[in-house]
Amino acid sequence: MKRSNEPIFWSIFGAGGMLVAIFVPVLIALSFFITKIPEGEQINAAKSSIDAAFAWFTYSGFGSFICFLTISGCVWHALHRVYHGMHDLTIHVNFAHQLICYGLAFIISLIALVACAIRMFS
Secondary structure (H helix, E strand, C coil), rough: CHHHHCHHHHHHHHHHHHHHHHHHHHHHHHHHHHHHHCCCHHHHHHHHHHHHHHHHHHHCCHHHHHHHEEEEEHEEEEEEHHHHHHCCCCHHHHHHHHHHHHHHHHHHHHHHHHHHHHHHHC
């Protein structure tokens, strides 16, 4: 039987889907509540403390790692789904399609890693 690299990509797809399901709704909700705080004297102090906490989270090592995992997981999940969606649309997929999809996911993940590292160490 021919060896395949598909289990690796399916595991990354599953992990990305789990991260998307867990973290993206939380990040969307936090972003929604941060932007919907009304203006006022006492509210401005609360808003600035929430902004400071959010900035601390994204500049901390743990927060940068969570942001990287969320971005990378979303990208791998989406591009794996695109690759297999082409097969569902009766497009004959070959190694070039696989290289484009997974290569793009790798490049975007690498960019996210560098951006999170720059944010963490700046």
